[in-house]
Amino acid sequence: MIEFTQFRDVTRLRMTTWRSRLVGYDVSAYLVRGVLVDAGPWHARHDLLNALQQLKVRGCVVTHWHEDHAGNVPALAAEGVPLWMAPATEQTLRAPFSPRFYRRFTWGESPRLSGTVSAFDPAPLQLIHTPGHSADHHVVWDAETRTLFSADLWLGVRVRAVNETEDPYAHIESIERAIALAPERMFDAHRGLIENPVDALRAKAKWLRGIVSVIEKCLDEDYPENAIQRTTVGSEEAIGWLSQGEYARRNFVRAVKRSRPGSR
Numbered sequence: 001m002i003e004f005t006q007f008r009d010v011t012r013l014r015m016t017t018w019r020s021r022l023v024g025y026d027v028s029a030y031l032v033r034g035v036l037v038d039a040g041p042w043h044a045r046h047d048l049l050n051a052l053q054q055l056k057v058r059g060c061v062v063t064h065w066h067e068d069h070a071g072n073v074p075a076l077a078a079e080g081v082p083l084w085m086a087p088a089t090e091q092t093l094r095a096p097f098s099p100r101f102y103r104r105f106t107w108g109e110s111p112r113l114s115g116t117v118s119a120f121d122p123a124p125l126q127l128i129h130t131p132g133h134s135a136d137h138h139v140v141w142d143a144e145t146r147t148l149f150s151a152d153l154w155l156g157v158r159v160r161a162v163n164e165t166e167d168p169y170a171h172i173e174s175i176e177r178a179i180a181l182a183p184e185r186m187f188d189a190h191r192g193l194i195e196n197p198v199d200a201l202r203a204k205a206k207w208l209r210g211i212v213s214v215i216e217k218c219l220d221e222d223y224p225e226n227a228i229q230r231t232t233v234g235s236e237e238a239i240g241w242l243s244q245g246e247y248a249r250r251n252f253v254r255a256v257k258r259s260r261p262g263s264r
Helices: 018-023 042-052 073-078 087-094 101-107 168-180 197-220 225-232 238-242 250-259
Strands: 002-007 010-015 027-032 035-037 059-061 126-129 138-142 147-151 185-188 192-194
Touching: 002 042, 010 042, 010 185, 010 192, 018 101, 027 147, 027 185, 042 073, 042 101, 126 168, 168 197, 168 250, 185 197, 197 225, 197 250, 225 250
Parallel strands: 035 059, 147 185
Antiparallel strands: 002 010, 010 027, 027 035, 126 138, 138 147, 185 192
16 A cells, blocks of 8 residues: 655655554655655555556666665566666666565565666765665755655664664764754655755764764773663564564664774
8 A cells, every 4th residue: 555645746655555554664755756755565565566656767776775765676677667776786686685584574485686777866866875884875865855864764763673784883973974964854764844944964873973982981890782682772673573573672782782983
């Protein structure tokens, strides 16, 4: 199912299926200046392809490789829709990959990208590399309207469960890069339109710095990993167990330990 909401020049395509609604997840793509920002999950491919018959789309920008954002890239490529994606994103989408059950259930498992992809220039939209959530993560910036399409850069201020490959130090730097743009509007991939985006981004960066600082101090004092987790981000959520630790609060502590400057 796709729910359409219009925000002047921006159309939000909020995608859900019975599976994603069951676990409380949705994801949004956005249409601006004829460009689709993100492709959505494989389970929503039929609804998206039907919608594209009515929408005037000149191409799709893929912010990063995660299947809720890039799951329909193979379907769009097969339909001849031009695509912009970072080389690292394309490489990941072409490589063999088998998502764990919770990801397959929620978003679906798309075929790997194959064949030639039609490229396009999304100008005047700009793509800005903002790693942290994933190494290939990008945000989309419309300088004329001062609108930021933040993908998974923000997601909320106090997000305690993270993927096992995230880098909180790079994430903080990326948020600062977004703050420097001074956006007047921000569209989050999972929370829609965010009011007062600079304040929201600053709050996120401040919270991240605080938690990272406490974790660093606990690591310096050789606290056990589980004790650091309880002190800083709390006990594990259900998703931590369902994902077999792939998306979990414990990963926050491990990410600081792994990514801390001087530890690489």
